[in-house]
Amino acid sequence: MTKVDLINEEFKLAAHRIIARLIKLDPSLLEKARKKISTMEEKHGEVDFILEWKEILSKDSIFDIQKELTSRDEDNYRLRISSPFNTMSFPPFDSEAYRRRIWKAAKRLVEDRLNRLEGDKLCHDHRFGPR
Template sequence: METTDDRVKLIYHRLVAREIRRDPALIERARKIVEELSAKPNQRSHVFEWKALLAQPSDTVRHFIVSRNQDATRLRITSPFPMLPELSVQDEQTRRRMWRKARKHGRSTTSTAPSAL
């Protein structure tokens, strides 16, 4: 079941995908963050999954980060993109708008779901 938090991360990554289309070098900057993380001892598998993903062409990265499949949803939780200053959402109004949209989407999908009678 998709949570509101998952939807916020999806909304954010849709914005990131647009920015990557404009500036594919963002992937290289994210790759550097992942490289730094992978150099630290006891890294989790998600670091290496991000490393593999960010080695792909920019279109592949863009499509994956906005995918609704389980792997994409799981990896969005540990995304390196929010660590990039130019992709960090500092504006409180923007964050609130993203959360509002995610909650609204959640209500609209649950209200239209068939009942389990």
């Protein structure tokens, strides 16, 4: 996975964390997401990601939906790529400047992690490497 892929994954996770909070304040966002999924289903048919999103968005509890949106498990990383929220326009995500700020924060986070991993590798190599 490239650095840009990692940044994009962190961006989507951060965005969905914000969306999870917004849903609690404005549950109508869920209905908009359900309509978006229906539109996607008309265009693409009953493909796996659409069926999975329909299942997530049909949960009775907002808390359960929020858990799915913000989960770090591999399936949810994959699903965030095709999230109905990605193409919806609503505040604050209708602002390009806002989206850029989130992406830049995701970039800093990934770069910090990669630098720490590289530092750990150098420390490890120094302590246990060939002499």
